[in-house]
Amino acid sequence: MLQNHPEICRHLLWFFGVAACVKLLLIPSYHSTDFEVHRHWLALTRSLPLSQWYSDETSPWTLDYPPFFAYFEYFLSFFARLVDPQIVDVHQGLNYEADTVVYFQRISVIVSDLCLVYGIYRLTRKLEAKKRVAMWILVIWSPALVIVDHMHFQYNGFLLGLLMLSISYLQDGRDVMGGFLFAVLLCFKHLFAVAGPVYFVYLLRHYCRGGLLKGLGRLAAMGTVVVAVFAAAFGPFFYHIQQVISRMFPFGRGLCHAYWAPNFWVFYIILDKGLAFLLKKFGIDIPTPAASFTGGLVGDSSPFAVLPQVTPLSTLIMVLLALSPCLVKIWKNPHPGSVARWISYAYTCGFLFGWHVHEKASLHFVIPLAIVAVQSLEDAQHYFLLSIATCYSLFPLLYEAQEYPIKVVLLLLHSMLMWFGFSAKFSKVKPPTISDNKKTRKKGSSSSSSRSGEEGEFVIGWGGKCYIIGIVIVETWGQLLHPYFLGDKLPFAPLLLISIYCGVEVVYSWVWQLKRIMAD
Amino acid sequence: MFGLLVRWTVSLHSYSGAGNPPKFGDYEAQRHWMEITVNLPAQDWKLLMRFTVLSSDLLIFFPSVLYFIHAYYDVHSRGRKADVAWHILLILINPCLVLIDHGHFQYNCISLGLALAAVAAILSQRDLLACVLFCLSLNHKQMSTYFAPAFFSHLLGKCLRRKHPLLEISKLGLVVLGTFAMVWWPYLHSRDAALQVLSRLAPFERGIYEDYVANFWCTSSVLIKWKRLFPTQSLRLFSMVATILACLPSMIQQILAPSSKGFLYGLLNSSLSFYLFSFQVHEKSILLPLLPATLLAMEWPRPFKLLTHYALFSMFPLVCRDNLILPYIALYALCIFLYHPPGGRWDDSKRQGSTPLSLVSVLLTLAYLGSLVLHIVYLTVRPPERYPFLFEALIMLLSFSHFVLFAFHTNTKQWMLSGHLIGSDKGKKQH
Numbered sequence: 001m002l003q004n005h006p007e008i009c010r011h012l013l014w015f016f017g018v019a020a021c022v023k024l025l026l027i028p029s030y031h032s033t034d035f036e037v038h039r040h041w042l043a044l045t046r047s048l049p050l051s052q053w054y055s056d057e058t059s060p061w062t063l064d065y066p067p068f069f070a071y072f073e074y075f076l077s078f079f080a081r082l083v084d085p086q087i088v089d090v091h092q093g094l095n096y097e098a099d100t101v102v103y104f105q106r107i108s109v110i111v112s113d114l115c116l117v118y119g120i121y122r123l124t125r126k127l128e129a130k131k132r133v134a135m136w137i138l139v140i141w142s143p144a145l146v147i148v149d150h151m152h153f154q155y156n157g158f159l160l161g162l163l164m165l166s167i168s169y170l171q172d173g174r175d176v177m178g179g180f181l182f183a184v185l186l187c188f189k190h191l192f193a194v195a196g197p198v199y200f201v202y203l204l205r206h207y208c209r210g211g212l213l214k215g216l217g218r219l220a221a222m223g224t225v226v227v228a229v230f231a232a233a234f235g236p237f238f239y240h241i242q243q244v245i246s247r248m249f250p251f252g253r254g255l256c257h258a259y260w261a262p263n264f265w266v267f268y269i270i271l272d273k274g275l276a277f278l279l280k281k282f283g284i285d286i287p288t289p290a291a292s293f294t295g296g297l298v299g300d301s302s303p304f305a306v307l308p309q310v311t312p313l314s315t316l317i318m319v320l321l322a323l324s325p326c327l328v329k330i331w332k333n334p335h336p337g338s339v340a341r342w343i344s345y346a347y348t349c350g351f352l353f354g355w356h357v358h359e360k361a362s363l364h365f366v367i368p369l370a371i372v373a374v375q376s377l378e379d380a381q382h383y384f385l386l387s388i389a390t391c392y393s394l395f396p397l398l399y400e401a402q403e404y405p406i407k408v409v410l411l412l413l414h415s416m417l418m419w420f421g422f423s424a425k426f427s428k429v430k431p432p433t434i435s436d437n438k439k440t441r442k443k444g445s446s447s448s449s450s451r452s453g454e455e456g457e458f459v460i461g462w463g464g465k466c467y468i469i470g471i472v473i474v475e476t477w478g479q480l481l482h483p484y485f486l487g488d489k490l491p492f493a494p495l496l497l498i499s500i501y502c503g504v505e506v507v508y509s510w511v512w513q514l515k516r517i518m519a520d
Numbered sequence: 521m522f523g524l525l526v527r528w529t530v531s532l533h534s535y536s537g538a539g540n541p542p543k544f545g546d547y548e549a550q551r552h553w554m555e556i557t558v559n560l561p562a563q564d565w566k567l568l569m570r571f572t573v574l575s576s577d578l579l580i581f582f583p584s585v586l587y588f589i590h591a592y593y594d595v596h597s598r599g600r601k602a603d604v605a606w607h608i609l610l611i612l613i614n615p616c617l618v619l620i621d622h623g624h625f626q627y628n629c630i631s632l633g634l635a636l637a638a639v640a641a642i643l644s645q646r647d648l649l650a651c652v653l654f655c656l657s658l659n660h661k662q663m664s665t666y667f668a669p670a671f672f673s674h675l676l677g678k679c680l681r682r683k684h685p686l687l688e689i690s691k692l693g694l695v696v697l698g699t700f701a702m703v704w705w706p707y708l709h710s711r712d713a714a715l716q717v718l719s720r721l722a723p724f725e726r727g728i729y730e731d732y733v734a735n736f737w738c739t740s741s742v743l744i745k746w747k748r749l750f751p752t753q754s755l756r757l758f759s760m761v762a763t764i765l766a767c768l769p770s771m772i773q774q775i776l777a778p779s780s781k782g783f784l785y786g787l788l789n790s791s792l793s794f795y796l797f798s799f800q801v802h803e804k805s806i807l808l809p810l811l812p813a814t815l816l817a818m819e820w821p822r823p824f825k826l827l828t829h830y831a832l833f834s835m836f837p838l839v840c841r842d843n844l845i846l847p848y849i850a851l852y853a854l855c856i857f858l859y860h861p862p863g864g865r866w867d868d869s870k871r872q873g874s875t876p877l878s879l880v881s882v883l884l885t886l887a888y889l890g891s892l893v894l895h896i897v898y899l900t901v902r903p904p905e906r907y908p909f910l911f912e913a914l915i916m917l918l919s920f921s922h923f924v925l926f927a928f929h930t931n932t933k934q935w936m937l938s939g940h941l942i943g944s945d946k947g948k949k950q951h
Contacts, residue, residue, distance in 0.1 A: 018857050024850035401567055405574070 008125055008132070015140050016117045020110055023150045027106045030400050035153040036094075037061040038073070039087060039101055045070055046077035046088040050236055054244045058090050064247050067233040068187040072155075076108055109149055113157035116140070119164030123171070123371060131374040134421040138370040138383075139164075141417065143410035144391045145367070148360050151406075152397050156360070159189055160367050163343075167368065170339045175207040176225060183226045187233035190248055191361065194319065194350030195343045201327050202342070206334040260496070261359040262393045262503035264352045268307065270500070276305035315355040322349040322510075326517055338520055340371040345513045352510055359397070362390040362506070377458065380422045382512055385464050388415055389505035392471055396495050419458075426458040467505065474501050573621055573629070581633035585611050588636055588815065591643035603818060609858060611814045615851040616807050616831050619844060626804070631661035632811055638671070639787065639815070643780050647675060648695050655699035666794040666808040670786035673771035677778030732912040733803050734834040734919035735796045736762070742913060759799045766793030766927070770934055777937075785934035787812035792927045796920075803838050806831045809923075820933075825859055826884065827926055833891050834919035836898065837912050845899075891918055 040059045048056055053070055054063055063070060080087045084100035087093055093101075120139050124132040139145075149157050162185040170178035182199050185192050208218040237244050260266050304310070326345050347365035351357055366387055373383035391411050398407050460468070478494030486493075589608055621629050634657035641650035654671055657664045679688035707714050732738060737746055737759065746755060770789035774782055791809040795801055810831050817824045832852060839848045894915055903910040 014857060014861070018854065021850045021854040021857065024853075025847055027846060405571075 005125065009121065011133075012117060012121055012136060012140075015136050016114070019140055019146075020113075023106075023110050023146065026146070026150050026406070027103060029151050029406065030398060030403050031102075031151065031153040032397070033061070035102075035105065038105060038153070038155070039093065039096060040090075041070070041073040042077045042080050043088045043090045043093045045074035046081060047090045051240060054237065054240060054247050056090075059094060062247055064250060066187045066190050066248060067237060067244070068184065069155075069189060072188070079108075080104055105153070106150065109153070109155060109157065112155060113149070113161070115158035115161030116164065117161070119161040119168065122168040123164055127374075130421075130425045134374045134425055135370055137414075137417050137421050138373060138387070139367055141414060142367065142370075142387070143407075143414040144363055144387070144394055146410060147391070147394050147398060147407060148363060151403065152360075154360065156363055159185065159192070160363065162188065163192065163364075163368065164371075167340050167343060167371065170202070171336050173336055175203055176222065179203050179207075179222055180225050180229065183229035187229060192364070194354070194364075195346040197320070197323055197327055198330065198342045198346045201330045202334050202339065205331055206336070260499045261351070261357045261361065262389075262499045262501075262506050263354070263357055264503075264507065265310070265357075266496075266499050266503050267507075268310070269304075272304045272307040275307070279306065312355045315353055318353040319349050322353055325514060329517055329520070338517070340368050341513070341517060341520075344369040344372065345510075345517060348506070348510050348513060352506060359393050362393065366390050374425065377426050378516075380426060380458060381460065381464070382509065384415075384418055384422065384460065385467060385505060386509045387418070388468065388471070389502045392475075393498060393502035395475075396498060422458045470501060474498060570622070573627060576627060577621065577629040577633075581629040581636070582612070584633040584637040584640065588640035588643070591640040592815070594644065606858075606861065607818050610817045613851075613854065613858065614807075614810060614814050615828065615848075615855050616804075616810055616835060618851060619832075619835070619839065619847060620804050620807060628661070628663075628804075628807055631657045631664050632807065633657075634660060635664050635667055636811065636815075639784070639812075642671075642674065642783060647678065647692065651675075651692055651695040652699050655696055656703070659700070659703040663805060663808060666791040666798075666805070667787055669767045669771050669790040670774065670783065673774040674778050674783045674786060677775040680775070681778070732837065732909060732916045733801050734806075734830075734916045734923060735798070735801050736920070737797070739916055739920040742917075756799055759797055762797040763794055766797050769931055773934055773937075779937065782934055782937050784812055784816050785930055785937065788816065788930050789927065789934060792923065792930065796923060796927065803835050806834055821859070823926065823929060826888070826922065828855060829888065829891070830919045830922045833895075833915060834923075836895060836915060840898070887918060887922070891915075894918070 036059075040061045041063055044053060044056055044058075044063060056062070077088050080101075083104050084098070086096060086098075087101045087104065117140065120136060124135050127135070145157060145160075148154055162181055166178045166181035166185065169175075169181060179199065182192075182195075186196070203222055204219070207222060208215045210218075234241065234244070260269075323346055326342055330342060344365045347361075347368065351361050351365060354361075369383060369386070373379050388411065391414070395407055398404075474494075474497050478497065482490075482494050585608060588611075589604060593604060617628060617632070620626055634653050638650045638653035638657060641647070641653055650671070654664070654667070658668070675692060676689070679685050679692070682688050704714065704717070707717050737755075741747070750758070767790040770786045770793075774786045788809055791812065795805050795809055810828070813824055813827050832848070836848070839845060894911065898911045898915065901911075907913070
């Protein structure tokens with residue numbers, strides 16, 4: 001029952017419209033310093049000449065995204081000036097909090113989400129109805145995206161839209177467009193470069209083949225496209241390129257952000273502290289490190305007491321190591337259907353092992369994974385828990401009491417919608433061959449039958465149920481029991497607990513994804 | 521799958537509440553009542569107050585809705601699962617209720633919830649329970665008297681059909697008295713105390729209308745200056761007589777031929793007549809007719825949408841005063857989306873039988889467009905010096921005319937139900 005395109009568009013716009021209403025209602029809610037960051041960039045790009053964009057020091061929020069994003073802010077600043085000139089004044093507009101700027105910026109995010117909508121449209125227009133709607137629910141109504149983009153304030157929606165567009169072109173087999181869009185995306189936010197190796201290997205194997213000469217020719221073509229994009233972005237900054245690079249890659253920031261993202265390094269740090277504690281107990285003297293984790297890295301001293309120091313380079317190597325099995329797989333068999341899976345995996349690795357990772361970066365792998373989630377029962381079950389865990393890990397971003405019901409309700413609502421969506425899609429079917437599928441339905445099972453069929457019912461096994469109950473326990477502890485029993489002592493402890501708990505799920509997801517890719 | 525969109529309404533309520541500045545006036549009034557008991561710093565108050573509205577909504581209104589839906593669909597025994605879900609959604613995302621309770625700040629959800637539960641009890645043939653619930657609702661907010669005629673006439677009609685009418689009536693009477701006694705217990709120790717409460721409840725000194733409400737007295741005051749012509753006493757009498765006359769037809773119908781659906785229409789009619797003709801009506805009182813309208817939403821979708829629009833429209837000046845324009849727009853847009861779900865099922869499935877291009881529908885469309893324009897005009901254009909309240913008056917006029925049309929339409933529908941078409945002057949089918 002394939003609906004025609006205008007009807008799909010209308011349906012999709014309905015989803016977007018409903019989400020937009022909710023986002024409109026969220027306009028007065030809390031926004032973080034990222035709001036002032038973007039406002040300052042509006043002012044910067046409007047008022048100063050190009051040469052000073054990356055060297056200006058008026059505000060501590062310097063431009064640390066690549067030039068296309070700067071052009072984007074420049075484009076927005078036209079409208080900002082029409083709405084209220086003070087927004088774009090570099091000095092007068094500092095920490096400007098009036099209604100005009102709030103409305104303008106919030107609405108600009110809502111409108112830029114249309115890019116995401118288009119990306120999703122391209123991805124889902126050929127799917128069957130239930131899968132399509134399920135994907136729309138997962139992405140357009142994603143609570144994590146609402147929390148990060150529309151409350152905390154960022155522009156991830158349209159960046160992820162570009163990524164989705166790129167994936168959709170790759171899935172259609174149009175590699176040049178896919179590569180082009182990815183290059184464009186990189187020039188918007190270089191953080192997306194983690195999937196670079198995947199793209200490179202895939203395009204090399206999938207696009208640049210057909211004999212040596214043709215392959216080389218295609219390689220040259222692709223290369224030219226990419227170089228052209230980069231030239232368009234960085235060309236105007238040719239003489240200041242070093243300044244630009246230094247602003248874009250501020251490595252002095254430390255291994256972990258002020259709030260620890262639920263990644264591998266959390267466990268590394270815990271292990272280090274634990275070992276130090278144990279060794280001290282056994283009488284071995286361990287010097288306490290001069291630097292701390294939450295601050296920047298001071299010189300060469302390592303904040304780790306026992307375990308070896310971690311440098312940006314070592315994190316890069318770890319990410320590449322984690323990626324390598326996937327790259328080998330791509331090299332062997334680059335088929336377009338699994339592109340989304342590989343890209344999500346790449347971002348998962350980047351999140352787990354990267355340097356100075358924000359918890360917001362979990363969006364980078366959760367959203368593309370939604371493309372995969374609707375394909376099979378195991379994927380759906382895995383995604384259900386992963387999206388709940390990553391959304392929960394974003395809760396500390398909104399620490400004010402008035403947002404508390406909003407974030408809880410968003411997550412609950414989304415979980416229920418997911419549950420019903422997946423249950424409707426994967427409803428019980430009664431053929432006799434189902435009996436051995438029952439074993440693979442349990443979450444903890446390692447054997448994954450790569451049957452992409454609709455047999456089996458959508459259930460969460462014991463592991464999953466325990467995990468979800470655990471989330472409730474962690475939250476109760478953080479909100480109620482910790483202040484009650486411990487008062488103001490150890491204020492970092494609940495956040496740490498959330499980090500660790502979600503980190504467990506992320507690590508599990510990484511292993512699961514790797515297994516799935518290898519088994520494909 | 522759509523069934524759980526219902527939960528969504530929970531989130532909506534919290535947004536309107538948490539995200540918007542409190543309004544002095546009602547907010548301060550409520551807060552003052554509470555401050556007599558508890559002391560808290562100002563910032564926490566806002567949060568606490570919002571939470572109390574949200575929790576009372578959750579605890580009282582939501583279960584009542586579920587009870588109602590259960591009773592309603594039992595009786596009418598139709599409705600696919602999706603229809604039920606949409607109906608719940610429509611009742612819960614009643615934009616006026618959300619705006620007033622969580623934006624402007626009031627506790628209407630409690631009395632409305634109790635009244636709704638009473639309605640549900642009647643639908644499931646539990647009359648005594650309905651009495652108790654309705655009395656509780658009355659005692660929470662005396663605005664529920666808007667529904668009283670409907671309850672009264674329906675129950676009376678039912679009683680008269682039973683074997684021992686007097687017994688039934690006395691049973692009901694006892695229950696009512698008993699509930700009232702329970703609630704008023706602390707004040708019943710002396711006549712003075714009881715009278716004090718009563719006088720605070722009905723502040724007749726305030727005058728027959730305030731501000732610009734879309735009811736009869738206010739609208740006609742453009743031509744007939746009631747306040748100047750008559751003293752308050754006589755105006756009180758006029759309004760009482762007018763109100764009773766207006767809700768008399770529907771009451772009679774229910775007494776003669778009580779039925780569940782007729783009862784719902786009766787609620788709508790009596791509350792509309794109170795709204796139009798009663799004393800000291802506020803714009804917020806449009807909530808009361810709107811509630812039974814949402815209950816009947818699945819029956820007549822197109823007029824219902826129009827009613828919601830005009831109800832919101834009549835509240836627009838209040839919304840602007842409270843700085844709630846953003847949630848107004850967002851809720852309005854949301855309602856439009858919800859009334860036109862992608863499947864488009866319950867909307868277009870019933871055609872009311874009239875040709876789309878009849879004169880009436882053209883006029884209605886023009887009026888609708890006019891009201892949209894008025895929204896913008898009200899916000900941007902400055903009214904002329906001579907008539908500083910010109911736009912409020914226009915809004916009021918437009919809303920009032922539509923409410924009167926609705927009153928005719930719904931009264932007709934109620935009479936059509938029982939098959940009695942009394943009075944061809946009321947029988948003109950407005951669609």
